[in-house]
Amino acid sequence: MDFQTEFKPLTVQPQEIEEKSFDIITEEFGPHDYPEEQYKVVQRVIHASADFELGRSLVFHPDAVRAGIEAIRQGRPVIADVQMVQVGISKPRLEKFGGDVRVYISDPDVMQEAKRLNTTRAIIATRKAAREAEGAIYAIGNAPTALLELIRMVKAGEARPGLIIGVPVGFVSAAESKEELLKLDIPFITNIGRKGGSPVAVATVNALSLMAEKLG
Amino acid sequence: MDFQTEFKPLTVQPQEIEEKSFDIITEEFGPHDYPEEQYKVVQRVIHASADFELGRSLVFHPDAVRAGIEAIRQGRPVIADVQMVQVGISKPRLEKFGGDVRVYISDPDVMQEAKRLNTTRAIIATRKAAREAEGAIYAIGNAPTALLELIRMVKAGEARPGLIIGVPVGFVSAAESKEELLKLDIPFITNIGRKGGSPVAVATVNALSLMAEKLG
Incomplete structure (x- = not known):
């Protein structure tokens, strides 16, 4: 690649870059079985990770996307497990419905x-x-212990999340915590395996808030 | 996996979880040609992404790790391209040497x-x-345009970074910007391909500051 040619895209606006990226993703992803609204999440996760394998590992509770959109439109808070997730999530679309993003770990x-x-x-x-946020969306990208504790609390009737986005990354307990999440019959979005992380949690919330906004 | 058994790790301390993770990574990564100090970065990137392919895609300028450690020990700032990178980087080890993490994008x-x-x-x-930070470490996890502009400025003699960590993720210009970085003969750490992102930039800085700290 010639460096001078590469200079032209410098004036490309972020919106155009994003659209071009999504076209590439759709083309390379090929045929799939995800319903349209779930695919919007898959697409945005691949956009954030450049990892098709990670995108294909996503698993949705059948009610997950609807529940996530509803929680956002009701102004329920998003609970981030770490600050990286909190700062990455796009706020204006949540705030429009009275929602916000909270992080308690520090x-x-x-x-x-x-x-x-x-x-x-x-x-x-x-x-x-x-204790503080009933019906919230939990966005867990890093801490398997946060996800395991949330699962325990749901089973014990101590927590009633609107949606659990459980995508912790890592080698110790991450994959196992997701297996436990898969057994719950409440709205969840997760993935199979060790991969995940802050950008995956962020991309998932942002995909949901974009869909919530589109409903007007 | 039985949920009750999984409950025992809840009291495992973060430090122990990290050590166990690094043991798993070393075992599964197997034999490699990275010098010891570069491998410490590779290992931490895999820890942050659970992605061995991403770890193996890392490329180091021969002087990169030494230059990064030196910049940290001289209290040079770390420049993050986005806030997710800024909040993820461990601050105390940088502050010990008088350094900090800055982000200008907002x-x-x-x-x-x-x-x-x-x-x-x-x-x-x-x-x-x-303009504000000569000899800084640039940690670019997201914006190819930031990396391309930095490369242009280096070539034009307008910027003198101590180290460029160029690992933007994405489908438009990310891989190409890294190819351009590979052509520079100044200290850089990058990777081949589309993958990358905030956690990779963060893990790289954190690996360097751990090595800087160990030197006392």
Whole structure:
């Protein structure tokens, strides 16, 4: 590639770059069985990761996309497990419906309580979120312990999430925590395997809020 | 997997989880040709992405790791292309040497200037960074236009980075911008292909600051 030619795209606007990217993704992804609304999430996850394998590993509870859109339109908060997820999520579309993005993992009371109980901050942050935010969307991209705690609380009737986006990345407990999520019969979006991460959680929430916005 | 058994790891401390993860990575990665200090970066990128293919796609300028460690120990700033990279980078180890992490993409003057010139905010943010921070480490996980502009400025003698970490993800210009970076004879860390992203940029900086810290 010639560097001078490459200079032309510099004035391409982000919106055009995104559209071109989505065309490439659709072309290379080929035929699939995802319903249209689920595919919008898959597409945006591939856009954020450039990883088709990761895109194909996504699994949706049949009610997940509808529940996510509804939670956003009701102004329910999005709970991020870490700050990287919080800052990545596009806020204006959530705020339009009265929603916001919260992260509890660095709250002083969470840090103190985790130390006292000799457990992870992610677990204590999940408990705090469940107390404060009924019907929320949980966007978990990093901490398997947050996802496992949320699953435990759902089973115990201590948490009632609107949607669980459970896509922690990693080698210890990440894949296993997703297997547990798959057994729940409440709205969830997850993926099979070790991959995942903040950009996947972010892309999923952003795809949902775009669909929520389109409904007007 | 039984859910009750899975509950035991909940009290595992983050440090132990990380050590166990690194053992798994080393075992599955197998024999390789990376020098020890480069492998520490590869390992941490795989840890952040659970993607061995991505790890194996990393390419280092021979002087990259040494230059990165030196920049950190001299308290040079780290310039992040987006906020997700900024919040992900571990601050205490940089601050110990007088360094910090900066992001310019949402500065009002950057947004205004990008609009005026009908170009991307990433380009204007890169120019601002080059004016304000000589010898900095650039951590670019998202914006190919930021990387292309930085390469242009280096060639024109307008920017003198200490290290360029160029790992933008995406389908339009990302892989091409990395090919251009590979042609420079200044310290860089990049990867071949479309993959990359904020967690890769973050993991690379964190691996370097851990090595910088170990030197005491």
